[in-house]
């Protein structure tokens with residue numbers, strides 16, 4: 001599979017929380033040889049040969065990206081919006097965005113704020129309030145926004161960024177959190193469908209993570225896993241920390257998480273993964289995250305408790321318009337999961353849950 005092409009198409013697809021349809025189209029296009037199912041939330045499930053007696057591993061990624069929604073349209077044609085997911089106000093103004101209209105066309109707009117020429121000294125020094133920002137699509141009246149641009153209330157709004165490659169396998173684009181994870185789920189499922197493994201795999205592409213891990217609450221119930229791996233894009237901190245405290249750097253391999261605010265990841269599963277990485281010379285970095293969370297928050301508490309591992313691809317500047325990540329780190333993540341899946345079976349799961357092994 002052409003990983004770069006897959007990531008490019010996923011990154012360019014628009015998928016605000018609750019409006020993930022276009023990302024699902026890309027997933028379906030690359031998963032033709034798999035069985036595809038979905039539910040009423042739009043979570044997608046990818047499987048191949050399921051055999052009753054084998055344990056089931058859920059391999060998850062969320063589909064959505066941090067985005068916005070149209071809240072109201074003002075008399076002068078400016079659009080007021082709310083956030084869907086975690087944005088910092090200073091990262092939002094003076095960027096372009098795409099608003100989906102009622103014909104399913106995307107309308108470009110600028111996130112506008114009062115030009116500096118018209119600001120008082122006090123206004124210039126004041127912190128930006130996200131509720132005071134507006135989107136300008138080039139219209140001059142409310143009627144024009146509604147009739148010419150056909151923008152309704154509740155329309156999803158996403159960052160307007162196109163994917164590109166930089167030297168040394170560095171990728172630039174939007175929504176690497178978590179389209180890198182989506183690409184990893186697809187690639188893992190397609191590759192492993194050609195092998196005879198000791199484990200059943202359910203690939204879940206879960207909706208609405210950025211608004212509180214909502215899709216995964218349902219997808220974990222349907223997948224009923226015995227074990228889970230969550231693919232994520234972790235915020236890279238190498239630009240802001242020294243060498244010893246940085247936990248996510250581009251080019252240093254796949255990141256294995258020990259904890260974040262949603263989960264203390266299963267020590268036995270982490271140990272097992274690190275042993276496999278060491279044996280196969282797979283590059284990895286480890287993280288003890290203070291904040292943040294992943295779909296593991298819901299998955300590890302489902303189905304009587306599920307040993308869960310989070311594998312992340314470090315990505316700079318997530319939750320803003322523009323991200324960087326390394327294709328090499330992505331490939332290390334794929335390699336690690338492939339080797340893990342080749343080894344897993346009921347005995348290995350028993351081993352990682354053994355109280356002597358896991359400590």
Ligand SMILES: [Zn+2]
Nearest residue numbers: 177178232233
């Ligand atoms: Zn994410």
